[in-house]
Each structure stands twice: as C-alpha cells, then as structure tokens.
Amino acid sequence: MVDSASLQFVSPYAFEAMQKVDVARLAALSDPELRLLLPCLVRMALCAPADQSNAWAQDKKLILRLLSGVEAVNSIVALLSVDFHALEQDARKEQQLRWIYFIGIIHMISSNSESILVSQLQHGLTLEFEHSDPLRRLRLALSELLAIMNKVADSNGEFFLKSSELFESPVYLEEVADVLCILQAELPSLLPIIEMAEALLHVRNGEWFLCLLVANVPDSFSEVCRGLIKNGERQDEESVGGRRRTEALRQLCQMNPSQALNIRAMVVEECHLPGLGVALTLDYKPDMADEAVSPLVSYVSGLLLGTNGKVRTWFSMFIRNGQQRKRESSSVLWQMRRQLLLELVAILPRSRSTHVPNDTDMDSESSSGYSGLREEHVVKASALLRLYCALMGIAGLRPTDEEAEQLLQLMTSRPPATPAGVRFVSLSFCKLLAFPALVSTPEQEQLMVMWLSWMIKEEEYFESAAGVSASFGEMLLLVAMYFHSNQLSAIIELVCSTLGMKIAIKPSSLSKMKTIFTQEIFTEQVVTAHAVRVAVTNNLSANITGFLPIHCIYQLLRSRAFTKHKVSIKDWIFRQLCETTTPLHTQLLPLIDVYINSILTPASKTNPEATNQPITEQEILNVFQGLAGGDGGKVRSQHTITTQLLILYYILSYEEALLANTKTLALMQKKPKSYSPALMDQIPIKHLIRQAQGLQQELGGLHSALLRLLATNYPHLCMVEDWISEEEVTGTLPLLRKMLLTSSSCKYSQTQLREAFQNVLSGGPRLLRILEHLTLLSAGDLIPYAEALTASMGLLLEDGVSRRILQTVNKLWILLLLWVMTVNALQPLVKLLRQQRYTQNDLMVDPLIVLRCDSRVFRCPPLMDITLHMLNGYLLASKAYLNAHLKETAEFERQAQTVSNLGLSGQPDTPEVTREELKNALLAAQDSAAVQILLEVCLPPPQEELQLGGGGGADSLLRSVQSAPGIPMRKQVGDTGAGQGAQGEREAEGGLLSDLREVQCLICCLLHQMFIADPNIAKLVHFQGYPQALLPLTVAGIPSMHICLDFIPELLAQPQLEKQIFAIQLLSHLCTQYALPKSLSVARLAISVMGTILTVLTRAKRFAFFMPTLPCLVSFCKAFPPLFDDVMSLLVQVGQVSAADVTTKARDIDPLIARLQYMRQKPQEIPLSESKYSLRKRSAEELGRADPDVQLCYQIEATFMDIISSSTQAL
DSSP, X not given: OOOGGGSOOOOHHHHHHHHHTOHHHHHTSOHHHHHTTHHHHHHHHHSOOSOOOHHHHHHHHHHHHHHTTOTHHHHHHHHHTSOHHHHHHHHHHHHHHHHHHHHTTOOOOOTTSOOSSSOOOSSOHHHHHHHSOHHHHHHHHHHHHHHHHHHHHTSTTOOOOBOOTTTTOTTSHHHHHHHHHHHHHHOTTTSOHHHHHHHHTTBTTHHHHHHHHHHHSGGGHHHHHHHHHHTSOSSGGGSHHHHHHHHHHHHHHHHSGGGHHHHHHHHHHHTOOHHHHHHHHHHOOOSSOOSSSOHHHHHHHHHHHSSOHHHHHHHHHHHHHHHHSOOOTTOHHHHHHHHHHHHHHHHSOSOOOSSOOOHHHHHTHHHHTOOOOOGGGHHHHHHHHHHHHHHHHTSOOOOOHHHHHHHHHHHTOOOOSSHXXXXXXXXXXXXXXXXXXXXXXXXXXXXXXXXXXXXXXHHHHHHHHHTOSSOXXXXXXXXXXXXXXXXXXXXXXXXXXXXXXXXXXXXXXXXXXXXXXXXXIOOHHHHHHHHHHSOOOTTBOTTSOSOOHHHHHHHHHHTTHHHHTTOOOHHHHHHHHHTBOSSOOTTHHHHHHHHHHHHHSOSBTTBTTOOOOOOOHHHHHHHTTTTTOOTTOOOOXXXXXXXXXXXXXXXXXXXXXXXXXXXXHHHTTOOOOOOOHHHHHTSOHHHHHHHHHTTXXXXXXXXXXXXXXXXXXXXXXXXXXXXXXXHHHSSHHHHHHHTTOSOSSOSSOHHHHHHHHHTTTTOHHHHHHXXXXXXXXXXXXXXXXXXXXXXXXXXXXXXXXXXXXXXXXXXXXXXXXXXXXXXXXXSOHHHHHHTOOOOXXXXXXXXXXXXXXXXXXXXXXXXXXXXXHHHHXXXXXXXXXXHHHHHHHHHHHHHHHHHHTTTOOOOOOOHHHHHHHHHHHHHHHHHHXXXXXXXXXXXXXXXXXXXXXXXXXHHHHHHHHXXXXXXXXXXXXXXXXXXXXXXXXXHHHHGGGSHHHHHHHHHHHHHHHHHHHOHHHHHHHHHHOOOGGGHHHHHHXXXXXXXXXXXXXXXXXXXXXXXXXXXXXXXXXXXXXOOOHHHHHHHHHHHHHHHHHHTTOOHHHHHHHHHHHHHHHHHHHHHOGGGHHHHHXXXXXXXXXXXXXXXXXXXXXXXXXXXXXXXXXXXXXXOTTSOHHHHHHHHHHHHTTSOHHHHHHHHHHHHHHHHHHHHHHHO
C-alpha cells in the first residue's frame, strides 16, 4: 500500500498544456510528469486525426518525437492493439450474467469467481496482472472495475471502501492507470466517465487515479466535477465518503485552479459538500490580492448574509455540525476558523492603551505607545466583524476563549475619523449589544466602559472630521433612550438593522448593558440635555442613511422626556424642519406627529402644564416669506419647498389633532390656542399642493397626507373640478407651447399688466398678448402678477371686451385660484367705493357673499364660471368650518354647563343635539338660498317682470329668501343700464348662443353637482318652489332632476295649494323628459290627487288650482297614452262641477258637458277645422268678461282638444 499523498499528481502547468494541446509546453515537462499523460498522447499519435491541417501534422511529429524515447509507450501501444469490440461484448455478457445471478437472489459473483472476462486465476490478482498479456490485463482491470461499479449502484448511497490489491500495489499503479485510461477512452459507452469516477472513490488511491483519468480526458473536467458534486453528501465532513469526495475534488481543482471558483459555485448551487467550498476558498490564490477583504471573508459572508435562505441554512448546519466533533487539524471548519483568526490578529493595533485619550493624548499618540486601527485596515475589520456576527448569530458558532479575546480587542480599538471608521464603531457597538457574553471578566467590562466613554467624547470630532451626518453618537443616544424606556425589542431591531442581518437576541441578555447605560454612562436627564444640544442634520434627506439626531429626538418625544425634565425642544425641531430637502426622510412625518401630540397632550394628568411649546406664527410666516415675489420677478424664498410643505403639514395636523383631542382637553380645563385665520390667509396652500403633486416620488407619503388633511379641513382647495381644469391648462398642448419660451421669466411687468387692463377697450390686442404670454408661465411664476390680475377683473365687465381676453383670464385664474382677492375685486361699485374688504373667514362664515357681486357678472360667462367655482368651494368650506367650530366649542361648553349644573338633577342632556340641528339647518338654508339666487339669475329680463303672475305661491318663497341682506334681488339681474341694454340686444340676436344661455348651462352644471352630492338640497329647493317658467330649463338642463320623482308624492300631500300646483307642473315636465315606469305611477297618483282635491275645493280655489294644472294633463297623456281614460274622466268631472256652478247663476252658454262626452267617446270624428287654435281664440276674446267658471270650462275644452290633437298626430 502507498499513501496517495506521496504520489505525484498532474501539475497545473501540465494540465493546461493538455487542455490547449500545447506541444511546446508538453515538451518542457519532466519525464515523471510526462509519464502520467502517456495514454492520451499515445492515442493522439496513433489514431487518425479529424484535423488534417499542416499545423497539426507538425505538432503530431513533435509528439511522436517526444514519445520515441519513453519506454512505457510500447506497453500502451500494445494495449491499443487489442480488439476492443470483442472485449466489450464479453463485458456486457458478464454484466448480464451478474444481473441474472442477482435476480435469482444469489450473491453477486466476486472478481475471483468464474466469469466470462477472466478465467480461473492461478495466483493473486497482482501476480496475474504482472504475468498477463495486454488483453488479459485489460480484462482483469475491466472485471474489477465493473464489480466496483455494480456494487456502487446497489449500495443505495451507503459508502464502502473496496479492498483491491490491483489498485493498491505501488509497483503497478502507473500500469493500472494506463489500463483505466485506455479502457475509458475506447469503451466510453460501457464505462461512462462519471460512473467510473464514482467507482474510483471507493478504492484506495482513488483520487490519484481520478486525477490521471481526467488529465488524460481534459474536456471532461467540468462534467466529472458536477457529477461528483451532485452525487455528494449535503454535509461532507459527517462521513468518510464525504471527506474522500471532498479531497478528490480538491485535488482536481488543484490540478486546474482556473476552474476552482466555478466548482465552488456548483457546490453552492447544489447545496452539497460545504467543506469543499471552504477548502477551495482556502486554496484559492487570486492573481491580484484585494487588500480590503480576503476571499474567505467574502465567500462565507456571501453565504450567510445572502438572500438565499436555503444556502444560509445549509452552511449554518455545516458550522453547527462541525462544532460537535472534537477539534481536528484536518477539519475544514477548524482550518477556516484558524485562517479567520490569523486575519483578525493581523489587523489588530500593535499596542493597546487602557486609558481614555484626551486632546493632548491624541496629539502625542505616537509617543504614548497607543496605536489605533490603521486606516487601510478599517474596511477589512468591519467585514470581519460582520462575518463573526453572522457566524455567531446565524450559524451558531461558539467562539473559543482566544477568538473572544481577540474579537473584543478588535471591537474596542479606535479607528481613524473617516466614514469607514464611523461605520466600524457602529458595527462594534452593535456587536457588543448582540453578544454581551464576549464581555465576561471585570477587566473586559472596564475596557468596554472606557471605550463607550471614548465614543461619547469623540463623537462630535468624528462627525466633523469624517464629513458624515450620521454618526455613532446618535446611535448611542438612541440606545440609551431605549434602555431608559425599557424598549429592548427596539434595541434588538436597531442592532439587526445596523448589522444588516436578523439575529436572535434574548432581551434578558441585555440586562448587564442596560445597567451600564442607565446608571454609569447615560442617565435620562443627561440624555435629554445632550439631545437638545445636538446639531441638526444639514440638508436632511432620505439619501442620508444611518442613525441621525432626528431618531433620538423622536424617541425622546415619544417617551415625553423633554416635558418631564422641562427641556424646550421647539427650536430644535423648527431648525431641523428648515434644514430638509428632497427626497424626504422617512422620520420627518412621524416626528411632526409625535411633536404635535406632545404639545396638546400632557405627559401625565397630575401635571397638565407639562407640554411642549408650539411653533409661533411669526416663525411660520418667516418660512413662507418671498412667495409673494417681486415686480416681474420669480418666486423667491430662503427655505426649500420641502420645508414649506412640512410646515404646512404641521399646521394642518395641529389643527386636526386639536379638534380630535377637544374632549380630553375640556376635561383638563385646557384649551390650547389654535392658529389664527389670518395666518392661513397668508399661506399659498394651493400653490404648495401643486408643487407637491409634481414631487410625489421625492416626497414619499407627504403629498397624500396633505391631500387627506385638506379634504377634511379645506375641501374647497382639493375639489375634483380643480384637478380636471388644471389638467387642461397643464396638459400636453400647453406644455408644448411652454417649450417655446426661451426664458422662464416673464418679459412683462406688473405695471405693464395694470396699464393694459386700464386700456382694455382701446388696447385689447396688447392686453391679450400679455395674457397669452402669462399662460406659458408656471403657477409659481404667476404669483407676482396675482394682485394686478385680480384687481383689474372689474374692468372686464365693460361692453366691448373681447371674449378671448375673458377666456384667457379664466385660464389664468384656474392656475392661481385667488378666491378672496377675486371676491373683493368683483364687488358692486358701491362697495368698492367704500373699500369694503372681505377675508377668508368672512367668506367661510357666509358663502353667499360671493353672489353679492356686480350684477354684470351674471351675464359674463367666463367670470360667472369663476364665481360659481368660488361659490361651490366656499359652500364646502363653510360646512367644514361649521363642523370644526361645533366640535371645537361643544366640549368646552358642555364642560362649563356640567360645572354650572352641579347639584341639579333632571337636566336633559340635549344641547348637543340642538347645536347639531341648528348647524344642519343653517347649512341647508345657505345651500337653498344659493340655489334660489342662481335660479333667479337664469331668468331673462322680460320674464322677471312677469314672474309674479307665473310663479304663484312659489314666488312668495323666493321673496322671503331674497329679503336677506346682501342677496341681490331679481331686479338687479335685469338692471336696465346702458351696458345691460346692449348686452340684452346681443342675447336676443344670438338665440341659443347668447350669454344668458351659456350662464344657464353653467348654473345647471353646478346645481347638478349639488343635487348629486346632497339630494336633500334638491328636495328643500323644490319644497320652497321657484318660478314655473324655469321648469323647462331645470328639468332639461339638470340631469339629476329625476330624483324629484322620489319626493313628488310627499310634495303633493302638502296642505298649501301653491306647492301642489308646483308639484304637478314639475311632474308634467319630468314625465316628458323621463318616460319611466316610476314616472307613470307618480302621474297616476297626481291625477288621483287632482280628482280628490276637486271634491274639497271652493269655487275660487278650484279656479286657482285647475287653471295652471290642466295643461299638465296634456303632457301626462303625451308621455303615457294609457292615462288617456283617467285624464278624460277627470276632465269630465271638472267640467261637470264647473258647468253646474255656471247653471246656478245663468243659463248654460254652451252644451259643454255633452260636447265633452262626445269628444271622449268619438275623438276621431271631431272635425279638424275646430282646432285648438279657434278655441283658444274664442276663449281669449271672451275671457276678459267671462265668469271664472266659464273660463275654466273653456280651459277644460282646450285641454280636451290638445290631448286629442296630440294623440291624433301620434297616430
């Protein structure tokens, strides 16, 4: 026997020469090296080549010359002279024979048994091999190899070591290797190289044979390695077979080192043979060594810290299993640990000092004998720390005393003040928290305390010298705060996120560190006082990673440490908000929320004054200075848009939290001051939201949070119509037009704009040119022109102003949305002379101020569009304002009432219900008044003069609404001034294209939105009533009018005759517009109600009721012909009653009843000459002097004729 370690393996140089068939390199090999490659070289020299080129012919001659002096070539040539076809036939017959024996449950024959390949052996296998001819040698080796391969196939994965003197005799190893190489080359189908490689693992010297076999077939290297890895064990160090397989693959990779990393990748891919991966890494010698991180650290870190959980579990099991065995120098795991320890010791400082260096020590560092961690070693030290954390926390490595000592020495070393040094200190600190068991002796504990004290002292120096915003000082402060608040889970999460790995840390293991932090290093008062002195992070954004002062302040605010120790934090928070930029840091919004909570909610009930101070109004105004801009200049502000949006978020969140905590604050008799409406008036909220919309990616969740707050508190600033209108102004076509601008600044000044407005009639083209140029500017660039634009809008009401100018002003207004300024600019001339100015608060209290504008606005569609937009917005704002006011004052008033009623019993708890009802009544009155005024605007001037006769009782309802101060009366709509007269003439000429028609369409659109948003408004308005002349317009122009069908039955049941008349007239138009089954049922009900009313009305009321409602029956019959009989019966009944009253006073002037009955029975026989026109003509001539009952009779007959005429035309 011979140890394979003493055998000569194929060198990498020789293997590369064989791979590339480099004859020159082969010629340079020594005789022992060349001897190992003879089988392949002899076959190349003797076999007919596929390459017929001259170059190969010359190389072949060189090979022949090289082989000519080697004696062993003759024996190989003799082996190649055998009839391999016959040999293969015999081998397959023997395999079949062995299989038959196996099926018959007879033990498989051994190599010494009778076989086809080998006859009776007279001597031992080795002697037989020595005395045999080439053919018998091939048969002997083939028989032995097939026996091993069959046994491997039947072993079910259990490893065995086959004793065979043929593969163990040191004298004949080379000859046996030659035979194996020739057999595999000539009989590849019988002896697949992968199966052959598996068989060789089960004999002694198998790895040597395997290397020679692969060296003579170099193209099979990857195939053989992959096969061995795929068939290998998951944990190779657990068994003899695994270790032999690992050693064989390791020898193969030493023979072909260029493929070592690829073989290692196969190991990781298959999750087999983890020891082989480590061994290959230990053997790997890169061409260019990386001074930062060694290959071993990179490889093991990648396995344990990678994203593949299967690989992590596989390698962790290798570490755990390897520790259970006794320490062996041959173990790959211990070789890895020894190498890692050597690398760790190599980068440790040369000497260590046990005192905390002060400034003088730092200056004379070299003279004191203290040597810190060298700068070139910091990155490697950080990588080693993370690796040991992964080994101990993920793979369960238990460090030896030597490893623990050296690790502690490395962790408590002092790196240079660089970004990498800051990172190293953070990692070391987290490793101490994750594995406190590393500190076991009092000396080690003292060393750790000194190192922590050094961290506290040097934190500011490191931050300034390293030029980083996230230093380890914030982490220290944060951990101290977590320890004080006993948030051990937060510390564990912090440690895991810093280390970049999930480690199972028991909270109980942190008890020692908690004691050190809370009692020796950081008391709570020290933490609070230190935190407020920490400088804010300049240009804070999400790009700055790590633990920052903002994390510390956030935790202290959550634990209410500032209020507990009476430390003001308001200035620090305001400075940090002013030092922010995009992309938004994720901790800013939670910081603002917890700060607001600390302002409103005391830390304890016993001390209600223990709260933080809010940001002052002056500080807030300073943030928004510059947004007004200069003359013709661009918007300028010293604060970024991020700061302004955060301050806006703070204000809105503060107001919302103030309302949400009203009940709690009332119980504590505490009422924090809210921000004044004047402050909100000076903040361009809409401009800021528009800016935020374009920065949604950079602002994270800030934009959506602002929209939520606006929808709750300022609904008029986030209406859907605004977004749609802005899309039209800021869409693709306007964007292409803006690309024509050579400069973002405007070439016109505010003064020029004012002058152009003053000369709007004579200088319209110049004004239009300026306005068109302004439309190309962004909303921010338009802000300086806001005052000039809105102050001059009243000049656009003059006659002769170009429609294009008005539409352009409308577009600009949509971009700016200057609500208050516009309301003040469009006031009537009287109010303008008095210089009466409204505020935002005035308009939210009374939204109808918007409609108390110059009456000419009602006939200027572009400006009316703006007015309606503002009205809709302020109606929404008024609802939010009243809800907030109710919530804000209710709890305090209830608390005061509770105090005043102490000792009294039987007091009903009804004030809240009463306040809520009053608020709803006020909102309903506002909405209905706005609708009624808008409906009046829809009346044309001639109709307004005749409204009293057409509106009936509904007109009185309108007059009661119009009597409110400030609401424009109907006559204001039709003022007969010079401008209005000319405008009326243009409308008469324009027909459907008139200004009145356009205004009516705009109003109908708004009413449709209001009715859909709250159907109760539609019900209230129609219960109040409005002029009957508007019914065709409202039913046709408001798509949501069909909802009136739901409450018309209730309106018919009202006791007032005027409301019943209005309901029937409304229903007649609805039936014509919406011929639905529901309309049919309501129409039947109306006819039935009319028949019932007929029996109870007096003579005067009967005339007042049926004269305006009888024409509605025609519409019922037109929409629903099945109602013909019911309507005819009703008409006959009304006619009979009216005719009876006539006969009591005088003779019947006309046989009305007989004629009605005849028309009802035979309508088709009525002559067309007696049409409704002749009847109406006769009625018109006689109505003036006829009795009311006679007039009603004529009206009934005319209604009969209209119904019959319409039905005849339909046929």
